[in-house]
Amino acid sequence: MAPELAGADPIDDKEEAILELVWFVLIGLAAGWLAGQFMKGGGFGVIGDIVVGVIGALLGGFLFGALGLSAGGGLLGSLIVATIGAVVLLFLLRLIKRA
Numbered sequence: 414m415a416p417e418l419a420g421a422d423p424i425d426d427k428e429e430a431i432l433e434l435v436w437f438v439l440i441g442l443a444a445g446w447l448a449g450q451f452m453k454g455g456g457f458g459v460i461g462d463i464v465v466g467v468i469g470a471l472l473g474g475f476l477f478g479a480l481g482l483s484a485g486g487g488l489l490g491s492l493i494v495a496t497i498g499a500v501v502l503l504f505l506l507r508l509i510k511r512a
Contacts (some may be wrong), residue, residue, distance in 0.1 A: 441462075449465070470499070
C-alpha cells in the first residue's frame, strides 16, 4: 500500500458516486437545454430539460455504442453524446406527438 500524502483527503466511494451523479445531472441539464435550442422548440423548464438530457444521455450512449463510435472522453465528449441523444429523443417525441 502506498503511503498517503500529508494533508491529502481521499474521496471515498460514496462521495465519488455523489459527485458523478451531480455531474451527470448537470450534463443532462445542459444537453436538454442545447437540444431544445437546436430543435427550435424551446425548453421544458429546468426539470424537463434535465429529464430530456438525462434520458438523451442514456440514449446517446446506447446509440454511440451500437454504432461503434466514440465522442472522446471527458466532459466535452459526454456533453456531445448527451446532446445528440437528447436531439434524437426530442425528434422522436415530436413524431409521436404528431401521430
